Amino acid sequence: MAKTVLQIAIDEEDLPIFESLFEKFEVESSVIEEKTKPLFTIAVEDIQSVALERLGRTLSDDELLTAKKGLEWGLLTDIDAVYSAIFDEVIENK
Numbered sequence: 001m002a003k004t005v006l007q008i009a010i011d012e013e014d015l016p017i018f019e020s021l022f023e024k025f026e027v028e029s030s031v032i033e034e035k036t037k038p039l040f041t042i043a044v045e046d047i048q049s050v051a052l053e054r055l056g057r058t059l060s061d062d063e064l065l066t067a068k069k070g071l072e073w074g075l076l077t078d079i080d081a082v083y084s085a086i087f088d089e090v091i092e093n094k
Helices: 012-035 044-055 061-077 079-092
Strands: none
Touching (some): 044 061
C-alpha cells in the first residue's frame, strides 16, 4: 500500500497540538484500513490444495494464471447472484 508523507516545520511549543492530531489520524487510518480489508480471500495455497485433491498435483504458473482468470470471471460475471445469496441469508437469519 502506498503511503503519503507529509513534512511540516512547527515550533516546539505547538508540538502537543500536532501530536494529538497525528494520533487521531492514526486511529482514523486504522478504521479506514479495516473497512477496505477483504472479507474473503482465495490464496494460491487454497487453489493448490484443491488442485492436489482433484488432479493429484499442484498447478504450474500458467495454470495458476488460468485459475485466477477463471475466478475473476466467475465472480465478476455473477456477483449479483453472490450478493443476493448473502443478503437473502442475512434476512433469513434475523
